[in-house]
Amino acid sequence: MPATPPPLRAHYQRFYPIPTRWLDNDIYGHVNNVNYYSFFDTAIARLLMTEGDLVPWQSPVIGYCVESGCRFRKALRFPDEITAGLRIGHLGRTSVRYEIGLFRGDDQDAAADGHFVHVFVERASERPAPIPEAIRAALTSLQAAAG
Amino acid sequence: MPATPPPLRAHYQRFYPIPTRWLDNDIYGHVNNVNYYSFFDTAIARLLMTEGDLVPWQSPVIGYCVESGCRFRKALRFPDEITAGLRIGHLGRTSVRYEIGLFRGDDQDAAADGHFVHVFVERASERPAPIPEAIRAALTSLQAAAG
Amino acid sequence: MPATPPPLRAHYQRFYPIPTRWLDNDIYGHVNNVNYYSFFDTAIARLLMTEGDLVPWQSPVIGYCVESGCRFRKALRFPDEITAGLRIGHLGRTSVRYEIGLFRGDDQDAAADGHFVHVFVERASERPAPIPEAIRAALTSLQAAAG
Amino acid sequence: MPATPPPLRAHYQRFYPIPTRWLDNDIYGHVNNVNYYSFFDTAIARLLMTEGDLVPWQSPVIGYCVESGCRFRKALRFPDEITAGLRIGHLGRTSVRYEIGLFRGDDQDAAADGHFVHVFVERASERPAPIPEAIRAALTSLQAAAG
Numbered sequence: 001m002p003a004t005p006p007p008l009r010a011h012y013q014r015f016y017p018i019p020t021r022w023l024d025n026d027i028y029g030h031v032n033n034v035n036y037y038s039f040f041d042t043a044i045a046r047l048l049m050t051e052g053d054l055v056p057w058q059s060p061v062i063g064y065c066v067e068s069g070c071r072f073r074k075a076l077r078f079p080d081e082i083t084a085g086l087r088i089g090h091l092g093r094t095s096v097r098y099e100i101g102l103f104r105g106d107d108q109d110a111a112a113d114g115h116f117v118h119v120f121v122e123r124a125s126e127r128p129a130p131i132p133e134a135i136r137a138a139l140t141s142l143q144a145a146a147g
Numbered sequence: 148m149p150a151t152p153p154p155l156r157a158h159y160q161r162f163y164p165i166p167t168r169w170l171d172n173d174i175y176g177h178v179n180n181v182n183y184y185s186f187f188d189t190a191i192a193r194l195l196m197t198e199g200d201l202v203p204w205q206s207p208v209i210g211y212c213v214e215s216g217c218r219f220r221k222a223l224r225f226p227d228e229i230t231a232g233l234r235i236g237h238l239g240r241t242s243v244r245y246e247i248g249l250f251r252g253d254d255q256d257a258a259a260d261g262h263f264v265h266v267f268v269e270r271a272s273e274r275p276a277p278i279p280e281a282i283r284a285a286l287t288s289l290q291a292a293a294g
Numbered sequence: 295m296p297a298t299p300p301p302l303r304a305h306y307q308r309f310y311p312i313p314t315r316w317l318d319n320d321i322y323g324h325v326n327n328v329n330y331y332s333f334f335d336t337a338i339a340r341l342l343m344t345e346g347d348l349v350p351w352q353s354p355v356i357g358y359c360v361e362s363g364c365r366f367r368k369a370l371r372f373p374d375e376i377t378a379g380l381r382i383g384h385l386g387r388t389s390v391r392y393e394i395g396l397f398r399g400d401d402q403d404a405a406a407d408g409h410f411v412h413v414f415v416e417r418a419s420e421r422p423a424p425i426p427e428a429i430r431a432a433l434t435s436l437q438a439a440a441g
Numbered sequence: 442m443p444a445t446p447p448p449l450r451a452h453y454q455r456f457y458p459i460p461t462r463w464l465d466n467d468i469y470g471h472v473n474n475v476n477y478y479s480f481f482d483t484a485i486a487r488l489l490m491t492e493g494d495l496v497p498w499q500s501p502v503i504g505y506c507v508e509s510g511c512r513f514r515k516a517l518r519f520p521d522e523i524t525a526g527l528r529i530g531h532l533g534r535t536s537v538r539y540e541i542g543l544f545r546g547d548d549q550d551a552a553a554d555g556h557f558v559h560v561f562v563e564r565a566s567e568r569p570a571p572i573p574e575a576i577r578a579a580l581t582s583l584q585a586a587a588g
Contacts, residue, residue, distance in 0.1 A: 017166070019164070019165070021185055021186075021189040022185070022191075025320065026316075026319065026320070027319045027320070027321060027323050028497070028503065029203070029321050032317055032482070033478065033506040033509060034317055034475060034476075034478040034482055035475075037474065038169070038170045039168075041168075041169045041170060042168040042169045042225075045169040045225065046226055050226070056176070056468050057176040057468060064469075064513070066512065067511070068474060068510065068511055069508070069510030069511070070509055071508050072505070072506055072508065073507075075567075079193055123469075126516075169467075172467065172468045173463075173464065174351060174467070175356065175417075176468050179464055180331065180335065180359040180362060181331040184327065184328040188326070213366050213367075215363065215364055216361070216362065216364070217361070217363070219360050219362075220360075222420075270322075273369075312460070313458070313460065315479055315480075315482070316482045316483045316485075316486040317479045317482060317483070332464045333462075335462070336463045336464070336519075338463075340520055344520070350466075373486070373487055373490060
């Protein structure tokens, strides 16, 4: 299993509950690895929409995922209640690296941890664009919270 | 749209919160019709596992879906919070018909309503089997609650 | 299991191959019931896009699903190769009822059969709208093929 | 976007067709990043099942994903036909690193490329176990094909 120790809840700044679904479980009776990325995606979209004013069906600048990755440490299983912890790893002019930990029930150590890189683009041209003000403010507030 | 009026919360006996996920939305910006069935599946599995002692990875008798259906009345959209309401439509010796309503936020009228029929089978032979005692008790308690 | 006999390949007019995916299987080792609806959706979208000129991200009139249903007759399992057969059940002014059969490998009888009703709407207002010409022509050609 | 150049078809040893599905597209009209991992999973499972005698619902030793990652280079979009190319990055005693490229239509350069690490475990104890003979033979044959 991964050589680095798992991150802890204390290493993240925003938390989103993500109840599992029956269909998350695969043939081995665990949440399938693919679905972890859906949890990442959901946590990030919640941040951008609730704190960054992103309106996915009309905002002129949107985020495209250009890279993601995950280390799987402990199995998750429906009907587990999961919490996604979110922090900002790197904040650039047109891109941001999110880091996410997934926590099972009340566990302090992450069952999985990963990253996700967004490049912001103009919706029409799909050309990189500066991160919109409101989104930058939301991302910056998470960085600040990290001290 | 469907000719029958939508069912109300008061028509259901058990309620399960089902937060939407980013990936639930399809290209039209609404929760895709397919995912409604995942919400049905999740509500039913929660009932069977938390009140009926079903352990999906080992119970000798399990439920197979033989029929399902849904009427879609109002659009749902991430990040909506959904509640699934569940009631028992018909309880037989080896099968049960569940009826499910999906409610958006605090709405009293269902955004969608559907049904789902389980035939219980022996896991090994896949032959129909009587509904296990604990599951029958859980299903009967819902019927009783319906008065 | 369902009381009506399963439909046969000969009962459908268009056929689309739908290879299964690992993630289609659920904890019981079969394609989960929810995913059958994704196969329906995919077959219908292929028809509308390849024969009806639908461009989902820009066409002014699009189809919303208002009702769907499925009867499950035989289990499907990754890595099965599935074929979706499609026919038109009813063609109205603003709505259409599709009927779909799913066939495993070379089977002549359907492993599952279902229906799916689209109401066409103006994208902007979400008000019902006449079925666009090119889509109507595609749907009519399927009806004609059915003799 | 990623700094390294995209891998080419010629860099992979086995190829699996993966037609897209309607539901793969997300609100931005592209295959959602999460689904790329389902394509990885499907290609790997096909290899293990068709060349390595893996029977997921009964084999005593199975593979658990402990790490995965993906770089996204070009958008994919239903109804694209995708081909997954597979090669072996590292083959250990109890683990293997697969590398996967996803190709759109007839493109020679990958739309996305990623990796996926399996640790093989005894199903019952979930303890690491040597890679089963037939699976090792399949993996070795891919390495050999790579010259």
